[in-house]
Amino acid sequence: MKKIFILIMLLSAVLTVRAEEQDSITAPMDSIETVLEQMADSMLLADSVEQYSFRTWSDTSLSEVDFRFMEWSLNWLDTTDCLSTHDTTILADSVYKARLQALPCVIELPYNEHVRAFILRYVRRSPKQVARMMRMGEYYFPLFEEALTRYQLPYELKYVPIIESALNPMARSHAGAAGLWQFMPATGKLYGLEINSLVDERMDPVRATEAACRFLSALYAIYHDWNLVIAAYNCGGGNVNKAIHRAGGKRDFWSIYPYLPRETRNYLPIFIAANYAMNYGQEHGICKAPIDRVMLTDTICTSQRIHLQQVSENLNIPMDELRRLNPQYSRDILPGGKSYALCLPSDKAGLFIDMQDSIIAYKADSLINNRRAEIDMAKVTSISGAYRVNGVTYYTIKNGDSLSTIAKKFHCSVKQLKQWNGLKNDNIRAGKKLKICK
Numbered sequence: 001m002k003k004i005f006i007l008i009m010l011l012s013a014v015l016t017v018r019a020e021e022q023d024s025i026t027a028p029m030d031s032i033e034t035v036l037e038q039m040a041d042s043m044l045l046a047d048s049v050e051q052y053s054f055r056t057w058s059d060t061s062l063s064e065v066d067f068r069f070m071e072w073s074l075n076w077l078d079t080t081d082c083l084s085t086h087d088t089t090i091l092a093d094s095v096y097k098a099r100l101q102a103l104p105c106v107i108e109l110p111y112n113e114h115v116r117a118f119i120l121r122y123v124r125r126s127p128k129q130v131a132r133m134m135r136m137g138e139y140y141f142p143l144f145e146e147a148l149t150r151y152q153l154p155y156e157l158k159y160v161p162i163i164e165s166a167l168n169p170m171a172r173s174h175a176g177a178a179g180l181w182q183f184m185p186a187t188g189k190l191y192g193l194e195i196n197s198l199v200d201e202r203m204d205p206v207r208a209t210e211a212a213c214r215f216l217s218a219l220y221a222i223y224h225d226w227n228l229v230i231a232a233y234n235c236g237g238g239n240v241n242k243a244i245h246r247a248g249g250k251r252d253f254w255s256i257y258p259y260l261p262r263e264t265r266n267y268l269p270i271f272i273a274a275n276y277a278m279n280y281g282q283e284h285g286i287c288k289a290p291i292d293r294v295m296l297t298d299t300i301c302t303s304q305r306i307h308l309q310q311v312s313e314n315l316n317i318p319m320d321e322l323r324r325l326n327p328q329y330s331r332d333i334l335p336g337g338k339s340y341a342l343c344l345p346s347d348k349a350g351l352f353i354d355m356q357d358s359i360i361a362y363k364a365d366s367l368i369n370n371r372r373a374e375i376d377m378a379k380v381t382s383i384s385g386a387y388r389v390n391g392v393t394y395y396t397i398k399n400g401d402s403l404s405t406i407a408k409k410f411h412c413s414v415k416q417l418k419q420w421n422g423l424k425n426d427n428i429r430a431g432k433k434l435k436i437c438k
Contacts, residue, residue: 086127087285090120098420099280100272106154107226109272110254118266118273123284129166130281131289135276136167138288140180144209151213154226160212160233162274169205172325178202181212191215198335204328227253230271235264248362298349304360305336307367314359315348333368383409386436393436397428410436 004427020125059294095365096119097111122130164182165171176185179202185195191211193201201207219229222237231253232240243259244251253268308322309332323332325343334340344352360368386395395406403414403426420437428434 026123061360067374083287085287088124089284090124096276100276100282103156103275103279105156105275107156107230109156109275111272112269114266114269115272115276118270119276122273122277123281123286127281127284127286128289130277130286133162133167134278134281134286135288135290140167140205143205147213151215152219153213153220156275157216157313159271159274159278162278163270169203169208179208180205181208183208183211188217195429198331199340200330201328203330207328223251225251227251227268230268231260231264234267235261239264240428296346298346299345300342300344300352301339302334302342302356303336304334304356305341305368306334306342307363308332308334309367310359310362310364311342311344311352314355314362315344316319316353317345317348321345391437393438395434395436396433397430397432399430401428401430402426403428406434410438412436412438 093111096116100109100111100115103109115125122219140161141158144161145155148155148157160181161167161182164177165180167180169180171180171182173182177183178200179188181202183191183193183202185202188195188202188208191205191214193207193211195202201211216229216233218235219232220226223229223232223240228240228251239258239261243256246259247256250256257265281379308319308326308329311317312319312322320334322344323329325345326341334342342352383395385398386393388394395410397406403417403423406428407414407417414426416438417434417436420435
């Protein structure tokens with residue numbers, strides 16, 4: 001059992017970037033400022049849809065770059081105080097450049113007009129998002145840094161989930177990517193994540209981070225260039241390889257830039273801007289969003305099949321809270337059969353251990369034992385018009401039958417026939433079925 005601190009949150013605006021079709025690779029780009037303005041207008045006009053209990057935006061009107069925001073109800077975060085000090089002053093290019101160069105990074109963070117546009121998008125246009133992610137980073141970044149250290153990867157890669165999910169472990173894209181690191185199902189399974197009808201470890205921050213580190217390590221072994229690794233993380237190695245080929249074998253992001261999918265052209269500039277915003281947000285008067293409450297949690301491993309509702313009703317923990325603590329269980333069920341992690345408020349962990357047997361027995365038949373393990377095939381009996389299945393015989397009433405003649409056929413009493421079939425009198429009708437429970 002290990003203790004961790006977790007911020008109870010309904011998570012903030014999500015920025016998703018995805019690769020487009022191959023025929024869009026060489027499409028011309030408008031000026032980045034024009035694209036961003038069109039994008040903002042599109043988001044305001046887009047129809048919202050309900051999916052997985054959060055709102056996403058229709059992307060039918062976003063043509064140049066898939067830079068969508070998901071709006072979240074964040075009652076636990078009030079950014080009013082942070083916004084009161086927000087400074088929208090546009091600084092000289094030399095200041096942005098010097099600040100990026102001052103960051104202690106392994107990955108190159110160069111500056112140009114595209115990077116500048118996304119820096120301004122973060123620190124001028126999206127201060128609420130930055131304030132929320134600065135606060136959420138206090139929980140997630142140590143987790144990312146621990147894994148990055150083990151895999152000997154640059155710490156600045158911890159900002160990839162800023163772009164992918166805005167640090168929302170329950171984020172899902174229209175393309176089917178999910179979780180903090182926005183794994184597609186096939187890639188997630190390739191790197192060891194369990195993904196099935198009951199469990200989706202793409203939503204598990206610890207397991208998904210482990211898989212992401214393995215994936216990033218594999219990409220670096222191929223490209224030996226972090227900018228190309230970041231591009232391949234977004235659009236796939238195939239698209240990066242084709243761009244390298246079209247660029248005459250050049251293996252530099254900015255050299256292959258025109259040949260990459262449109263979203264990937266912007267992915268590295270957004271990554272650089274995210275590094276800037278997370279490190280220099282306070283220089284623009286953006287403070288970390290205040291916390292409504294902090295919860296100490298315990299993680300308990302169990303191999304028992306458990307429904308979160310059993311835990312909720314026995315330990316008096318709201319279901320919404322349990323789901324936020326355990327987002328990887330798609331149907332609220334820990335499948336059992338092997339060890340699965342259950343995250344609980346720490347003051348409930350000991351109680352769960354003491355009550356585990358009674359919790360598992362609570363409403364077990366309706367919640368976790370409601371799937372038939374074995375079914376008998378229907379078998380025709382020696383009596384015409386009857387068949388037997390799962391220990392019960394079913395007889396189709398024929399013309400001329402009465403309860404007494406049927407009782408004689410099956411060696412039972414009329415009273416038993418009435419009880420088994422809920423009959424109040426002796427009236428029966430041809431074509432109807434009777435149950436004989438013997």
